[in-house]
Amino acid sequence: MLVMTALIMISGVAVAFVKYESRMLFTEMEKLRTYRDGLANDWMLLQLELATLARHDRVEQGATGKLKMHMPAQNEIQVLYGK
Amino acid sequence: MKKSTREKQQKRYMQEENLPLDYRYRRWFVMGVFGMAAVSLVVSAVARQVFETDFLQKEGDRRHVGIVEMPAYRGLIKDRRGEILAVSTPVYSVWINPRAMPSDARELAPLAKALGTKLDELRDLHARYSTRAFVYVKRRVDPDTAHAVEKLSKSDRKHFNRFGLQEEYRRYYPTGEVFAHVLGFTNIDDQGQEGLELVFDEALQGEAGRKYVVRDGKRRVVNDIEQISPSRPGEDLELSFDARLQTLAYRSLKKIRARHKAKSASAVVLDVKSGEVLAMVNQPGFNPNGSRNNRGGRLRNRALTDTFEPGSTMKPFIVAAGLEEDVINLASKIDTSPGYYSIGRDIVRDHKNNGVIDLETLLRKSSNVAASKVAMRMEPEELYEFISGLGFGAASSLGFPGEAAGQLNDYQRWAKIDQATLSFGYGLSVTALQLAQAYGVLANGGEFKSATFFKNDESVLSRRVMSKETADAVLNMLESVVTEEGTAPQAAVAGFRMAGKTGTVKKYSAEGYADDRYRSVFAGVGPLGDPKFAMVVVVDEPTAGKFYGGDVAAPVFSEVMAGGMRLFNVVPDALDGVQLASGGAQ
Numbered sequence: 227m228l229v230m231t232a233l234i235m236i237s238g239v240a241v242a243f244v245k246y247e248s249r250m251l252f253t254e255m256e257k258l259r260t261y262r263d264g265l266a267n268d269w270m271l272l273q274l275e276l277a278t279l280a281r282h283d284r285v286e287q288g289a290t291g292k293l294k295m296h297m298p299a300q301n302e303i304q305v306l307y308g309k
Numbered sequence: 310m311k312k313s314t315r316e317k318q319q320k321r322y323m324q325e326e327n328l329p330l331d332y333r334y335r336r337w338f339v340m341g342v343f344g345m346a347a348v349s350l351v352v353s354a355v356a357r358q359v360f361e362t363d364f365l366q367k368e369g370d371r372r373h374v375g376i377v378e379m380p381a382y383r384g385l386i387k388d389r390r391g392e393i394l395a396v397s398t399p400v401y402s403v404w405i406n407p408r409a410m411p412s413d414a415r416e417l418a419p420l421a422k423a424l425g426t427k428l429d430e431l432r433d434l435h436a437r438y439s440t441r442a443f444v445y446v447k448r449r450v451d452p453d454t455a456h457a458v459e460k461l462s463k464s465d466r467k468h469f470n471r472f473g474l475q476e477e478y479r480r481y482y483p484t485g486e487v488f489a490h491v492l493g494f495t496n497i498d499d500q501g502q503e504g505l506e507l508v509f510d511e512a513l514q515g516e517a518g519r520k521y522v523v524r525d526g527k528r529r530v531v532n533d534i535e536q537i538s539p540s541r542p543g544e545d546l547e548l549s550f551d552a553r554l555q556t557l558a559y560r561s562l563k564k565i566r567a568r569h570k571a572k573s574a575s576a577v578v579l580d581v582k583s584g585e586v587l588a589m590v591n592q593p594g595f596n597p598n599g600s601r602n603n604r605g606g607r608l609r610n611r612a613l614t615d616t617f618e619p620g621s622t623m624k625p626f627i628v629a630a631g632l633e634e635d636v637i638n639l640a641s642k643i644d645t646s647p648g649y650y651s652i653g654r655d656i657v658r659d660h661k662n663n664g665v666i667d668l669e670t671l672l673r674k675s676s677n678v679a680a681s682k683v684a685m686r687m688e689p690e691e692l693y694e695f696i697s698g699l700g701f702g703a704a705s706s707l708g709f710p711g712e713a714a715g716q717l718n719d720y721q722r723w724a725k726i727d728q729a730t731l732s733f734g735y736g737l738s739v740t741a742l743q744l745a746q747a748y749g750v751l752a753n754g755g756e757f758k759s760a761t762f763f764k765n766d767e768s769v770l771s772r773r774v775m776s777k778e779t780a781d782a783v784l785n786m787l788e789s790v791v792t793e794e795g796t797a798p799q800a801a802v803a804g805f806r807m808a809g810k811t812g813t814v815k816k817y818s819a820e821g822y823a824d825d826r827y828r829s830v831f832a833g834v835g836p837l838g839d840p841k842f843a844m845v846v847v848v849d850e851p852t853a854g855k856f857y858g859g860d861v862a863a864p865v866f867s868e869v870m871a872g873g874m875r876l877f878n879v880v881p882d883a884l885d886g887v888q889l890a891s892g893g894a895q
Contacts, residue, residue, distance in 0.1 A: 249534055256520075256533040259379075266382065267399045273385075277393045277483030282556040300803045305881065 376537065377522045377530065381515030383478060383499055384543030386492060386506075388552040389585075389764045394488050395506070397478040397499060401455035402448040405472040407439045420472060423457040424450070446472070448497065449479050480506070484552060486594040487559045490610035491550070491762075493710075494597045503608060505546065505762065507710055515543035549585035549764045554578060557872040559590040561865045562846070566592040569829075569851035569861050575612040575741045576865060578844045578873065581749040581834065584758030584769045586707075587842070588869070589613075589742070613705075613712045616738035617847060620812035621675045621858075622832045623734035625751060625783050627684050628668055630695040632779045636686035639782055642667055645678040655726040657681045657733075669786040672810065673795045677733045684732035685725075692728065693720035698774045699747040699757065701739055706759045706770060715739045734812060745845040748809075748832045751787075752840035755780035784808050784837060791833070800833055800863035802871045804881035809833020809866065811858030816850065826850050831862035835870055838882030842873055 493504020518540030648662035702717025
């Protein structure tokens, strides 16, 4: 009986402790999650910026307009045969 | 000091013994009251701890413990090279609490200024929702506004929770209108409304998680306690499209539609070996980041939702069917004189009398009479089986919202003339995608691949429709169409052997087939050395004079295919006119 009581006491305290521990860990995790979300948001904004700046018509405009490039015509192309 | 205290105590005891009787009763009374108080404390403690514990705990939790959703990110949509086509970015919405916020101008003015709205508008809103505790003032404000409001709310600390910012996600499409029809869009709550956003809404959305939090008296979250269910972020979609080719196709189509003042236009490019859709564009388009009204059907993905009679672009399949069913062979000659062919009361006509022609000439000159004669040699059932085997008359496996199945009537309901008109593409209707799929069969050595929007999709259906010999023979005949002698010299691509077929289809209306309204179609494949692409271009009602498929639709084919060859590093297979570097080989 005494042993049982002691065991119950111990397990009760253990439950409380573990619960406490898990809550602390969860708080920690939430903090990290918030941090991660912040980073993910930044990443998405950067991706968006990248996609907007690297849009194909924009690149092409830059190439043909600013850099005065053009698609090579048939008579400007040389085919190299290699092995 | 100590001593004096004890003395006092002793003194008190002594006094007690000498107290009058009244005082003794008073003492018992006071003791009794204390005793009863103690007992009632114990009783109520027991009652609360033992009997009411559930109720009280619930009430407490209701006041301080709340469940909060942990939102899941909506997945990205990327093209085959990983380029981003749709992304959810955080944006902020501004809300006020009209119950806590006074409505006088002095308090509202700074907020109105930060938001860039009129004070009166804000007051109206305040008046309209004066009993609520949460009202959006402006959703999805730009970052500068959000910043201004945040600053303002920090200086307004002493009145907590009067107004503030709420983080939300907004879908943004960097490629704009180029992918608009395919991707569709989401609504203000980031749920798919159209296109692939709708089809794969569930997978993209993921699953919001839930957690317990502790709140203070003002409902602010103080602490996270426990996770109930984890949030599952949405899956990313990796599409088969190539954003570069799609952009090229879109621009080319837009240019052609403007030049020919056409009502609408569509184009589809498939990878013939895998069934992957590499590009799918339509005109008119819309900007998915802006307003989304469906004026003039601009939201429709016409390449899938709109059907048309394929016209002469059907003829290669009639020749292929004839070869497969052995009613003709590669050396067959067909007599088309006198330029028309009577079937019962109906007459099939050519533009002119072509005389006796071979199969290649049938396709090059696009002879209705010859195609009809080939078709009439077959059993209706054989022809029907062959045509439906190419994927006509059945919705594709894409599962796109609003996708049309097209129409291919059952052979048992055919009149004789129906069998003939089918041979030059009237009496059945197809979508641009179905036509591209069917041309893909010719290019893929006779094997049908169902179209897919996904890269390396293993669920693609594959079935043999015709022998490789037949497919290759028909392709070689179609090469002559893309020459000066054929109907579509403008479809040629320098350095590559291309094949294709034009179609100029009279539009059908309530009064029958119109003589002045056409649909210009071009369907082609290439390069013939090792076919990679199948492409269909449909231009609806060009009104600027030209209307032949070879004049209107073929240039789009040529332009997009030339770009496709370059983008996919396809080795040229027709090197006439290309300079070979002398001694440059390694």
